[in-house]
Amino acid sequence: MKTFTLPGTELTVPNVVLGLMRIQEKTDEEVRTLVKTARDAGISFFDHADVYGSALHGCETRFAEAMQLTSSERAEIVLQTKAGIVREGPYFDYSYEHLVESVEGSLAALGTDYIDILLLHRPDALVEPDEVARAFDDLSAAGKVRAFGVSNHTPGQIELLRKSVSQPLVANQLQLSVTHAPLVAQGVAANMQGLDQSISRDSGTLDYCRLHDITVQAWSPFQAGFFNGVFLGSADYPELNAVIDRLAKKYDVPAIAIATAWITRHPAQMQVVLGTTNPERVAGAALGSDIPLTRAEWYEMFRTAGYSVP
């Protein structure tokens, strides 16, 4: 497993991490096997959110109840969680009270006295950056949160936060898979008239994150679109799957490793956030941590996923 020091922190992190959004219905044994498989593959970084699960803090609670981590086991892993979504509504809330209350809930649910990284989950149109800064300062001073970041944020939204927030924003978690790659694809087709791909939907977020040492974390790395099923093995992507299968043979790994490698091969040093609850898939995806896809291979996947290389 390829690891690196997460810029803005002293954490050594893997470039493939495990998201735990889908573990609510899993038994203790299933959660333990999933996490053990991840740990054996070098995945020591786990992604949560207050809103994952059937109830608030549901998946965080499920994780902690199943794992019963000792303090030394806790110290060996990176626990990241998110705040800012109110499910009933739904709406977004970056107020001081909401952020602090959410973190208190996550600490209790996870059975830990600190969160390694807290992400602001989805941009709040009513954000007041000074209030976010006050929440971050208090959470940081109390030792409850060690590092901060964002998710689904544009450069302008990050700049606005940075005006008030004194801590570095270390991560931006964004949707990215080979078939859902506007982050990457727009730049490849910049300034092309009449081509949908060339429309900027995120104001250059990827380049901005690279410029400011904000690590991009790719969520839904195997989903074709927005939670509409995976592209791997899908009849909707015959050419892409043929390429993936060919590369899987070449590199002697399962197909899921090639889908992972399409993201890890990018020089931005992104982290891939897996969402599978299947241990075999976790182990297979982890093999994609450091596969040296050539430029020709990387672009072939990109083209057969439906993107233009003008």
Ligand SMILES: NC(=O)c1ccc[n+]([C@@H]2O[C@H](COP(=O)([O-])OP(=O)(O)OC[C@H]3O[C@@H](n4cnc5c(N)ncnc54)[C@H](OP(=O)(O)O)[C@@H]3O)[C@@H](O)[C@H]2O)c1
């Ligand atoms: N920041 C955000 O806004 C945001 C949004 C969504 C997600 N996330 C994070 O990103 C993580 C990943 O998201 P995701 O679960 O949507 O991503 P994903 O890894 O692309 O999708 C996993 C889902 O696809 C299913 N699946 C079916 N066939 C599969 C195959 N061949 N290979 C892999 N998976 C297959 C999995 O089922 P099985 O479990 O049966 O394998 C699971 O339900 C989440 O856990 C969460 O931590 C963040």
